[in-house]
Amino acid sequence: MDVVTAIEGGLVVSCQAPEGHPLRDPRAIVLLARCAELGGAAGLRVNGPEDVRAVKAVTGLPLIGLAKVPRPHARPLITPSFALCEELVRAGADLVALEVTAEAEPSAGDLPGLVERVRRELGVPVMADVSTAEEGVRAWERGAALVSTTLSGYTPYTLASGPEPDLALVGELAALGIRMVAEGRLRTPEHVAEAFARGAWSVVIGGAITDPLAITRHLTAATPAGSRR
Numbered sequence: 012m013d014v015v016t017a018i019e020g021g022l023v024v025s026c027q028a029p030e031g032h033p034l035r036d037p038r039a040i041v042l043l044a045r046c047a048e049l050g051g052a053a054g055l056r057v058n059g060p061e062d063v064r065a066v067k068a069v070t071g072l073p074l075i076g077l078a079k080v081p082r083p084h085a086r087p088l089i090t091p092s093f094a095l096c097e098e099l100v101r102a103g104a105d106l107v108a109l110e111v112t113a114e115a116e117p118s119a120g121d122l123p124g125l126v127e128r129v130r131r132e133l134g135v136p137v138m139a140d141v142s143t144a145e146e147g148v149r150a151w152e153r154g155a156a157l158v159s160t161t162l163s164g165y166t167p168y169t170l171a172s173g174p175e176p177d178l179a180l181v182g183e184l185a186a187l188g189i190r191m192v193a194e195g196r197l198r199t200p201e202h203v204a205e206a207f208a209r210g211a212w213s214v215v216i217g218g219a220i221t222d223p224l225a226i227t228r229h230l231t232a233a234t235p236a237g238s239r240r
């Protein structure tokens with residue numbers, strides 16, 4: 012079965028940990044991936060060729076690879092070059108996630124063109140991480156197999172969108188026939204059900220599953236001791 016079909020109607024778990032996080036170790040990412048697989052995940056989303064290679068060695072689940080490129084005083088860009096896509100595929104990614112945003116385009120170049128090129132030259136489907144409907148439509152028209160709401164709330168022109176996932180964007184683009192992935196700030200079964208009710212192809216969840224540091228902080232803040240800190 013192809014990777015896009017394999018994740019239809021399922022949960023993809025994003026197993027990532029940034030520099031400085033206690034789980035920033037490929038061995039820890041592998042353990043998170045194994046938990047996700049045992050828990051019934053339909054796929055995995057993994058950052059960087061090193062982690063992709065490590066996870067690929069222990070699971071048969073469809074593997075979405077991305078490569079975050081850090082920037083000073085700004086969020087990292089998601090896979091902003093063909094060379095990074097090539098590395099991810101060499102490491103075992105079945106599908107490449109790359110951003111198609113107006114924010115990245117001035118430095119990264121023609122991102123819808125990159126979608127097309129990756130599909131044609133590397134022979135893998137592309138998940139376009141976008142922040143607006145316009146970006147989603149541009150990516151879809153140039154051959155993205157999936158469009159994900161990953162960056163809604165993270166580009167300067169969408170920062171006002173708040174703590175909830177942008178499920179309205181899922182619904183808006185799914186209504187146009189675009190294969191949509193709901194990603195970013197999903198935390199509850201209700202978020203998951205709502206995403207599918209609005210036409211999502213699949214959902215991606217990261218921190219709510221794979222970041223015990225953030226979950227602990229969130230819960231300690233509700234304790235008397237935590238709120239005194």
Ligand SMILES: CC(=O)N[C@H](C=O)[C@@H](O)[C@H](O)[C@H](O)COP(=O)(O)O
Pocket residue numbers: 025027077086161162165194195196197215216217218219
């Ligand atoms: C904005 C950005 O760079 N998002 C990244 C994309 O890969 C990851 O840091 C997120 O964890 C992932 O999108 C899942 O989202 P959440 O962790 O909210 O469930």
